[in-house]
Amino acid sequence: MTKILELEGINVIRNHNLILDNISLSIDDSDFLGLLGPSGSGKTTLLQVICGLLVPDTGKIKYPNKEKPKIGYLPQSIPSLPNSPATVMELIASGFNSKPFTNNNDQIVQLAKEMAIDHLLKTKVTQLSGGQRQIVFLVRALIDNPDMIVLDEPSSSIDTKTQSKIFQILANVNDKKIPVIFTTHDSFAVTNSANRIACINKKLDYHGSSKDFLSNKHLAEAYGYNVDVVSHHGHD
Amino acid sequence: MIEILTQDFMVNALIGAVILSITAPILGMFVVSRRISLIGDTLSHFAFAGVAIGVFTNFFPFLTAISFSIIASLLLLKLMQSNTLNSDAVLAVFFSSTMAIGTVLLSLSEQVININEILFGSLLWITRTDLLYQGIVGLSIITIALFSYNKWFLISIDRDLSRINNTNVNFYDNLLLVLTSVLIVVSVRMVGVLLISSLLILPILIALQLTNNFRNTIFIAIVISLFCSLAGVTSSYYLSTHPSIIPPGGIIVIILSAVFTLVLLKNNLKLDNKFGSNF
Secondary structure, three states: OOEEEEEEEEEEEEOOEEEEEEEEEEEEOOOEEEEEOOOOOOHHHHHHHHHOOOOOOEEEEEOOOOOOOOEEEEOOOOOOOOOOOOEHHHHHHOOOOOOOOOOOHHHHHHHHHHOOOHHHOOOEHHHOOHHHHHHHHHHHHHOOOOOEEEEOOOOOOOOHHHHHHHHHHHHHHHHOOOOEEEEEOOHHHHHHHOOEEEEEEOEEEEEEEHHHHOOHHHHHHHHOOOOOOOOEOOEO | OHHHHOOHHHHHHHHHHHHHHHHHHHHHHHHHHOOOOOHHHHHHHHHHHHHHHHHHHOOOHHHHHHHHHHHHHHHHHHHHHOOOOOHHHHHHHHHHHHHHHHHHHHHHOOOOOOHHHHHHOOHHHOOHHHHHHHHHHHHHHHHHHHHHHHHHHHHHHOHHHHHHOOOOHHHHHHHHHHHHHHHHHHHHHHHOOOOHHHHHHHHHHHHHHHOOOHHHHHHHHHHHHHHHHHHHHHHHHHHOEOOEOOOHHHHHHHHHHHHHHHHHHHHHHHHHHHHHHHO
């Protein structure tokens, strides 16, 4: 296991409100980490800190490999680009951090084939459905061989089939020792996909394996009210 | 056509039209895709106030216009990015206040100024020096756009994605606005402050109806802009009868608007036929 990132005592204050309270968390290359918590719990703020979009008021972000990892990011609200004629090909190409005039088309076509979206490459992004856009933006996040994948609510507002496709893609990525971090409200998605779970409610309430997570106590912490775990056909 | 080419001022106007037609759509594409199309109008009002400052103080209006436009556009962007006011409210305030500054200063000035020429442009105004400025600005825009294309494209998709890709979003936003301001100032003599923003926006809106990708939209917009601008300048020469001179900017924008309407109608008819055949 190689450490990619370490957060130490992260505090974020906005408009005199404490949004994140003393969060310490480390991320390894094998992590498929689900950040679970109710609305307003600070999940997205924590992702912004991890991505370097937000500087915490106090606390440290350490990169054991000295360099900030290259991050592939999937935002919560996928842009629909209403005034842009950009094609899927052009959108995915924007994921490269390469110099201008570099032609990476072969790499895009290859990844698009692997993700079964090669038939969409010449389509305008505005003509895609919500689920297709989510997958296209995920491919964009993966195209430049990132060191870490960060996704904000990847399972919101899409059907279960697309959800399952996205998590399958992410599982394959994680098998290649690329850590995946995602936020969700959905305890089913998190326990099914993630190998580690962090429950956030301003503070870090739970941090451990997904197997140990399914208990009344931890679920109550995650959702802010009592939740019963019911055994069904031998499964929890 | 040959008669036009024997007149020095017409040759200047045609060269100016070519430079503007190539450069305006390049910046216009990123302005439209960022959904800040109205910014061109506000920036052209900065140019108006800047020219008025120069006329009032009797100090090179070109220099005052460039300086004022750059400073005001940087301030405008700073206010648009802050959360204190909505972007449209900031644009509205700058739009009207700079127009007011320009009007008051021009009326206080002791110099006799033909305000119509500043507002709508004139063929007779364009000199070789103007063309030199336009050429330098045009070449700078093309070179900078080639190297900033990927960054501007990514910012037009999403600002957070750009930041994660190590893009200095503020720098590229400022660069786009400053280049647009400078282009507007050097083109004011030909098109005028009230019509210049149409040359940024209309060719792109027409090209958007005709193309299926981002890069081609810019090329098609340049071709459309070249055709309409040359046609506009030529028409302005032949339609003007002494002593009345028809400003070329007006005719160029009328031609662009007509082409836009035709293309839009054609596309809507196509859509109607497509859906009509399904019922």
